[in-house]
Ligand SMILES: NC(=O)c1ccc[n+]([C@@H]2O[C@H](COP(=O)([O-])OP(=O)(O)OC[C@H]3O[C@@H](n4cnc5c(N)ncnc54)[C@H](O)[C@@H]3O)[C@@H](O)[C@H]2O)c1
């Protein structure tokens with residue numbers, strides 16, 4: 215089992231940029247859907263999934279703009295057959311899917327929190343997941359739409375309501391937090407980023423994002439102020455991009471990259487090569503019923519949720535500090551479906 219997907223995934227990304235299938239994983243061709251495929255994340259993510267040798271069929275669904283994206287992506291000379299679907303085509307887009315990736319919904323503008331997106335995105339995610347429950351209930355779900363801390367519980371509750379919930383299949387994508395932590399840690403310590411790993415646990419918003427630099431490899435002992443600055447930069451990474459884009463949205467390219475890495479790990483797991491990734495799933499390792507930690511992804515999705523390992527006092531404080539916000543966001547998501 216790959217103890218960490220990063221080196222395999224970097225090889226995949228390098229192989230993909232050289233000419234795709236060389237060096238990429240094989241296995242049976244999988245049907246993958248991207249819901250929100252014409253968006254800022256959706257378009258580059260659709261391209262990256264078209265480059266993934268584990269994909270045989272790629273459904274590109276959005277409420278507008280998918281014919282153009284599908285025609286464009288479809289010209290890439292890889293084996294996956296890309297097809298665009300509009301509103302009427304959702305059922306067909308989903309039927310037979312092994313993996314459904316959801317980046318549909320509105321992004322933040324400067325001054326907004328991720329929770330400010332709840333009003334619009336909660337309903338979008340609930341309705342799309344309802345369609346997943348109807349048309350491909352066994353598929354693995356990768357949820358990108360914010361606020362992830364709430365949209366994952368929304369997806370779970372919706373599937374529970376329909377009697378098709380399987381906790382092994384629903385994952386909130388927190389890979390961008392790991393990607394950022396690795397980048398910032400490598401930069402700060404003069405390390406080769408390809409050799410770096412940093413687990414990031416908790417959730418995906420502000421203080422709920424907790425990088426565990428004490429468990430980073432290679433190990434570097436950092437002064438307290440540097441550690442604090444790196445932790446805060448990782449927690450505020452999304453806001454850094456939102457501010458830099460100045461009203462034109464949030465992270466799209468780094469997110470598409472992160473989502474493609476995570477989706478690749480899910481497909482590897484489904485195809486019998488277990489991979490360990492940090493992701494936000496139903497969990498019992500803390501007081502929070504959903505929590506991101508290292509998770510073993512295997513043939514049925516989530517196979518094992520790893521515990522947190524040994525935390526430093528600084529990390530224990532971070533864990534304690536995130537709980538009120540994380541628990542409230544989870545409850546808000548649960549009530550959105552249950553209370554309806
Ligand atoms: N998990 C993460 O780490 C992470 C990182 C970056 C962004 N995000 C989130 O991802 C979401 C999308 O961001 P973006 O920059 O791609 O936004 P965007 O506005 O560029 O794209 C969103 C797309 O979703 C589509 N859409 C809206 N309602 C839909 C529906 N009912 N069905 C299908 N498609 C629908 C829109 O037409 C649009 O094409 C946002 O909520 C953002 O906050 C999450």
Ligand SMILES: O=C(O)C[C@H](O)C(=O)O
Nearest residue numbers: 322360451452453464465
């Ligand atoms: O920050 C955002 O709103 C988008 C995303 O969650 C991110 O971390 O970049």
